[in-house]
Amino acid sequence: MKFSLVIGALGALTATVSAVKVNPLPAPRNITWGTSGPIAVKELILRTNESRNHTHTVLTDAWIRAWSTITTLQWVPAATEAPIAIYPPFPTGAGLTKRGVQAIQSVQLHVVDSDADLQHGVDESYTLEVTESAGSVKIRAQTVWGALHAFTTLQQIIISDGKGGLLIEQPVRIQDAPLYPHRGIMVDTGRNFITVPKILEQIDGMSLSKLNVLHWHLDDAQSWPMHMEVYPEMTKDAYSPRETYTAADMRRVIAYGRARGVRIIPEVDMPGHSASGWQQVDPEIVACANSWWSNDVYEYHTSVEPNPGQLDIIYNGTYEVVRNVYNELSEIFTDNWFHTGADELQPGCYNFSTYVTEWFLEDPSRTYNDLAQYWVDHAVPIFRDAGEERRIMMWEDIALSTEAAHDVPKDIVLQTWNNGLTNIQNLTARGYDIVVSSSDFLYLDCGHGGFLGNDPRYDIMSNPSGAVDFNYGGNGGSWCAPYKTWQRIYDFDFTTNLTETEAKHVLGAEAPLWSEQVDDVTISSDFWPRAAALAELVWSGNRDANGQKRTTLLTQRLLNFREYLVANGVMAGALMPKYCMQHPHACDLYYNQSVIT
Numbered sequence: 001m002k003f004s005l006v007i008g009a010l011g012a013l014t015a016t017v018s019a020v021k022v023n024p025l026p027a028p029r030n031i032t033w034g035t036s037g038p039i040a041v042k043e044l045i046l047r048t049n050e051s052r053n054h055t056h057t058v059l060t061d062a063w064i065r066a067w068s069t070i071t072t073l074q075w076v077p078a079a080t081e082a083p084i085a086i087y088p089p090f091p092t093g094a095g096l097t098k099r100g101v102q103a104i105q106s107v108q109l110h111v112v113d114s115d116a117d118l119q120h121g122v123d124e125s126y127t128l129e130v131t132e133s134a135g136s137v138k139i140r141a142q143t144v145w146g147a148l149h150a151f152t153t154l155q156q157i158i159i160s161d162g163k164g165g166l167l168i169e170q171p172v173r174i175q176d177a178p179l180y181p182h183r184g185i186m187v188d189t190g191r192n193f194i195t196v197p198k199i200l201e202q203i204d205g206m207s208l209s210k211l212n213v214l215h216w217h218l219d220d221a222q223s224w225p226m227h228m229e230v231y232p233e234m235t236k237d238a239y240s241p242r243e244t245y246t247a248a249d250m251r252r253v254i255a256y257g258r259a260r261g262v263r264i265i266p267e268v269d270m271p272g273h274s275a276s277g278w279q280q281v282d283p284e285i286v287a288c289a290n291s292w293w294s295n296d297v298y299e300y301h302t303s304v305e306p307n308p309g310q311l312d313i314i315y316n317g318t319y320e321v322v323r324n325v326y327n328e329l330s331e332i333f334t335d336n337w338f339h340t341g342a343d344e345l346q347p348g349c350y351n352f353s354t355y356v357t358e359w360f361l362e363d364p365s366r367t368y369n370d371l372a373q374y375w376v377d378h379a380v381p382i383f384r385d386a387g388e389e390r391r392i393m394m395w396e397d398i399a400l401s402t403e404a405a406h407d408v409p410k411d412i413v414l415q416t417w418n419n420g421l422t423n424i425q426n427l428t429a430r431g432y433d434i435v436v437s438s439s440d441f442l443y444l445d446c447g448h449g450g451f452l453g454n455d456p457r458y459d460i461m462s463n464p465s466g467a468v469d470f471n472y473g474g475n476g477g478s479w480c481a482p483y484k485t486w487q488r489i490y491d492f493d494f495t496t497n498l499t500e501t502e503a504k505h506v507l508g509a510e511a512p513l514w515s516e517q518v519d520d521v522t523i524s525s526d527f528w529p530r531a532a533a534l535a536e537l538v539w540s541g542n543r544d545a546n547g548q549k550r551t552t553l554l555t556q557r558l559l560n561f562r563e564y565l566v567a568n569g570v571m572a573g574a575l576m577p578k579y580c581m582q583h584p585h586a587c588d589l590y591y592n593q594s595v596i597t
């Protein structure tokens, strides 16, 4: 009797809405609706132009999932652009039972190249067309991966008819393809452990929103969760024997992602952020692990957050361990790309290394930039050994920090996280391909206050104010406050003022969620639905055909999508009172819908 309760509560607002043009998220590049009205959808059989015994299992599995979601959810749109869109928002059925009107009964899928692998740059485009006369959904995709996107679009626009059946508004024509080939989120399993099922839940949200890269920051100084055959002792530094990933666990994540068009790019952060795991193999390959991190006496600080530890760049035993760990993970992870970290190298840490201090004494002209270069010169050849297809990714620090290396090979993809547009411009002008993760816009962990204990900044009897006090910011704490809202993310014009050549170097964007204050309990609500705002930004952009920002139009789409995520088992957070969802734009700050430009 749930529904009668809802109707009872909203009875006064019940209205018939003539059409249910449920806009999927991300908004397709081009979607055009006709006006002839909804048509019934019967059991949809997938037919492809491929020979029957050769249909790609990725496609058949994906279709079984999509169809099962459609029929089990019986989705009732939670929010539309119509003035009042509440249950029951559907035509009473007259239009559906018109004599002679065919129901839609099949999906005619045409995949041009079913061999294309899921790798960076694979063609993800598709077209989708529903017309009454055809009696079918027609999908054409260049690759299997584009076809998967067509399915997640289709499953969002087939909805309940309110009477146990299904319908789709038609005719509808969609031409779709992503603006950027790299569209991702970053999961950190080094600061707190995240279980495999929770990682899979993120992949569910990603595939529904057409994000295609899960950057997996596997370890950090705090813990080493990956079982390594070559060095079984490394998981002594996991949080517990149960908080670990076996090779089978990692392969399960990779396979689950692949089945949904999501690449898994592993990251082992080196040489900074390295203590746990490595120190079990050979304590000498890790510098300063036993020092006080010393943010209080900054002169002596050895790391940006506890606990300290960096790979010893000069000690030659380091490189053999790096090679063996990297090679073993390269066997497990099937993506051509591998992220090798390289952020936040702290010079003070190396005061604790006799190898490094002696190396500096040998030639007093040497600098920390030379030391970073030594790392690049010795580690990059190891990373390249994984094969010709291997593309190495690193954080921008290796090319842009005070301790940057002099010469970072131009084929290394750099992930930018500092100084917003300034660093985006700097790196692309220098010819680097980049992935945008500017912390001022895309860091999803910001704004929760600091995580450090023994912090006297909380011990004041008034509300903190001013830049220094704000959100108790400061090193190690919530340094990147405030919280980045979905509008902040969606409004980010990250190619502003780039030349055409520079803009071509922007491969896409990723929203990282560092996990100092995140574990299974909150990971999904921290990512979602905000990651879906990024998903649309990098899929079809934040502007309409006239160049006007369409943030306000995203509101209803995103509110609907949040409900859809939850219905699909992705525990996305609430964005607004439900009232706002049911009363489109009643909760806008401005009545004038063009104020965002």
Ligand SMILES: *[C@@H]1O[C@H](CO)[C@@H](O)[C@H](O)[C@H]1NC(C)=O
Pocket (backbone or CB within 6 Å): 030, 031, 032, 173, 174, 175
């Ligand atoms: C969108 O698609 C329709 C037909 O489906 C076409 O007429 C129109 O030109 C397309 N618009 C753009 C901007 O490509």
Ligand SMILES: *[C@@H]1O[C@H](CO)[C@@H](O)[C@H](O)[C@H]1NC(C)=O
Pocket (backbone or CB within 6 Å): 049, 050, 051, 110, 111, 112, 113
């Ligand atoms: C499907 O059609 C494409 C041409 O668009 C063709 O290249 C491909 O071989 C066909 N698949 C099969 C199995 O016939």
Ligand SMILES: *[C@@H]1O[C@H](CO)[C@@H](O)[C@H](O)[C@H]1NC(C)=O
Pocket (backbone or CB within 6 Å): 051, 053, 054
């Ligand atoms: C169908 O499968 C059989 C057995 O696996 C194989 O010999 C045959 O070539 C396949 N047919 C096509 C058209 O792929």
Ligand SMILES: *[C@@H]1O[C@H](CO)[C@@H](O)[C@H](O)[C@H]1NC(C)=O
Pocket (backbone or CB within 6 Å): 299, 300, 301, 302, 348, 349, 351
């Ligand atoms: C490291 O040595 C430098 C130079 O002597 C000094 O300025 C710095 O405070 C030292 N840092 C630590 C963590 O000991």
Ligand SMILES: *[C@@H]1O[C@H](CO)[C@@H](O)[C@H](O)[C@H]1NC(C)=O
Pocket (backbone or CB within 6 Å): 316, 317
């Ligand atoms: C490491 O350095 C030591 C002495 O500094 C040398 O004997 C040894 O051969 C080196 N090992 C490698 C693998 O280069």
Ligand SMILES: *[C@@H]1O[C@H](CO)[C@@H](O)[C@H](O)[C@H]1NC(C)=O
Pocket (backbone or CB within 6 Å): 400, 425, 426, 427, 429, 430
């Ligand atoms: C990039 O930034 C560095 C460090 O601030 C500066 O030295 C360099 O000139 C900049 N390069 C470009 C192309 O902006």
Ligand SMILES: *[C@@H]1O[C@H](CO)[C@@H](O)[C@H](O)[C@H]1NC(C)=O
Pocket (backbone or CB within 6 Å): 421, 496, 497
């Ligand atoms: C972009 O360039 C224009 C013209 O030089 C300048 O006025 C504007 O401030 C720049 N925008 C940003 C965000 O830097």
Ligand SMILES: *[C@@H]1O[C@H](CO)[C@@H](O)[C@H](O)[C@H]1NC(C)=O
Pocket (backbone or CB within 6 Å): 592, 593, 594, 595, 596
């Ligand atoms: C709405 O806001 C835009 C941008 O500030 C402004 O140009 C326009 O005149 C406003 N429209 C109305 C009706 O006030």
